[in-house]
Amino acid sequence: MIVKLALSLCTLALLGAPAFAQQDPLSPEDLLKKERGVFEMFCAHCHGKNMVNPGTSSFDLRKFPKDQKDRFVASVTNGRGDMPAWGDVLLPEEFDLLWHYVTTRAGKEPGPFESSHTQDAAAAKDVPDPSALLIAPGTLTACLAKNGGVMSSRRSKGGAGLDYEVAAALADRMDLTLAVEWFESEPEEESSPVREAYAMLAYGLCDIMPGFALYETSLSAFYKTRAALPRWDNKPDSMGMEFQVDLEPISVSDPYARMEMGVVYRTAEFEREITQIADMQGLRIGAEQGTLAGILTLRQGTNKMTAQVQTFNPGADFLWRMEQGEFDAALVTIGAYDFHKKQNPISTLVLDEYRHPIGFNLSVAMLKRNRDLLDWIDPVINEMVGDGTMAALAVKSKQTYSPPRQPWVQKYLTIQDIIMRR
Incomplete structure (x- = not known):
């Protein structure tokens, strides 16, 4: 005192x-x-x-x-x-x-x-100046994961990944300076990236959060609860793990990219024409336990194929195991493949053109009460998607770009979806 x-x-x-x-x-x-x-x-x-x-x-x-x-x-x-x-x-x-x-x-x-x-x-203004809608006037502050794989990562100067490039492009086109709050998700099993996104926005840590997955469940009544904040670079030491914030409703922008799953081969010699997962029969197939790609592999393959599938713990080691010859093909998220290739430029892994129909779009999230900011961001995103800027940013980030696809928001997946959507 x-x-x-x-x-x-x-x-x-x-x-x-x-x-x-x-x-x-x-x-x-x-x-x-x-x-x-x-x-x-x-x-x-x-x-x-x-x-x-x-x-x-x-x-x-x-x-x-x-x-x-x-x-x-x-x-x-x-x-x-x-x-x-x-x-x-x-x-x-x-x-x-x-x-x-x-x-x-x-x-x-x-x-x-x-x-x-x-x-x-x-x-004198009919439309609010975007600068007046921000945490720091003249600065667009974005929350980005420092361990976000191919989508976002921190560099000594600036950052890398499509989500970072999107934030930088938005700031540039809105004539604003970009500031980034780099955070790292908590390792605990009960942590939720969606709840962390809500918490950071509600706390006022940032104006926007790129890379928000457009799942119907992600836009439900999260704001009626409370959640803990993840760790970020400038988080006060006095703020313990038990610190929580009251969540608020959010708004999301029109999507700027789509995350999809595709078939990856160990080398080009294993390539074949793929129109559905069952077409991989005859290859040594790997699957990541507990992931959507792994579940689809086991549910949509033939009986003979699924009986021979090798299952592994999820993580970066999965594609390294394929690289080392433990299996020949797998259904994986394209982002995981891109990240592996970025980490290992001489990799022999090959991505097939086939894409599984189940996927989700990515958008920029912000607080719902900051609706005027969304009115500025949506036209910029739509312009960048339409004029090829977004695809060029993906190339710059060494990522495989997929444009957003209707419906913008992925509905809750049912067992029927997992069995029938091939």
């Missing part, structure tokens, strides 16, 4: 401070940046980054009445409950910055007062 050495002097200075609007006006972007800096230094640990309540016992500042500044100042000055007293630390200007940040709900709503140039600028 901070010892109060000059509370009375601070309080007198606050009462005698000039009104916020009387100071030389900052640009909206600079003002918000300044406010956010003060908030993150003193308040974000308990009240959540960007004022998104982290789900602890702290008060949700988004609900603080906008007409009760005196109450706010008193609470900040003197402390309340477990909240420290900041009266001996904060400058008078910083009280006003915090109050404005709270009453504008982290810059997302009009405050009790606004400088005249801000009002004029807002009135």
Whole structure:
């Protein structure tokens, strides 16, 4: 607990401070940046980054009445409950910055007062400037997995993979700077990439999350629950594994790519015409246990074929086993094949042209309450898919590109789908 050495002097200075609007006006972007800096230094640990309540016992500042500044100042000055007293630390200007940040709900709503140039600028626009919709004005912040295989990976400068290239292209076409929050999924079995995506967006860690799989189940009522955050590069040490956030509804963009499964051969000598999985009969076939590709191999092959299938634990070792001659063919995700080839440029593995009809599209996820941002992103994505930019980005990332396919959202898979969709 901070010892109060000059509370009375601070309080007198606050009462005698000039009104916020009387100071030389900052640009909206600079003002918000300044406010956010003060908030993150003193308040974000308990009240959540960007004022998104982290789900602890702290008060949700988004609900603080906008007409009760005196109450706010008193609470900040003197402390309340477990909240420290900041009266001996904060400058008078910083009280006003915090109050404005709270009453504008982290810059997302009009405050009790606004400088005249801000009002004029807002009135002159029919469509919100994308910069005003972002966590950091002028910057598009994306959450990307540092261990995302061929889709995303961190480099010493920037990143790599289609998801990274999509985020960079979106920022470029929207005339924004790209910032990336690199995260790593937790290894625990109960961790869920979908729940982690919801959690990072709800916490305010990023504006967008590329690579969101368009499954019907991924768009269900996840937001009615709470979830833990994964590890990310700048995660505070004080934030333990038990820390959870209240999830919020999300929106997803139109898709920009499709993840599919195809047949991979050990070498070109094993290639044959494939129209369905059963056509692999006669080859030594491998399957990854517990994966969709493995289940389809065992369910859609002939009885003779499935009786001879060798099953292995899933993971990067699977294709290395094929490389070493343990089996000759397998149904795998194209992304796994691309990642293997990227790791092993002299690989002899060959990808067949056959694609299994079950797959899913990839989109960009963001909070539903940030609908205006989606209105900016969708046209950009559709343009990049239509003009071949997206395919070129995949080539740059050394990936096999498949364009999105209707239906955009994959429905819940049934046993009948697994047996009949060949």
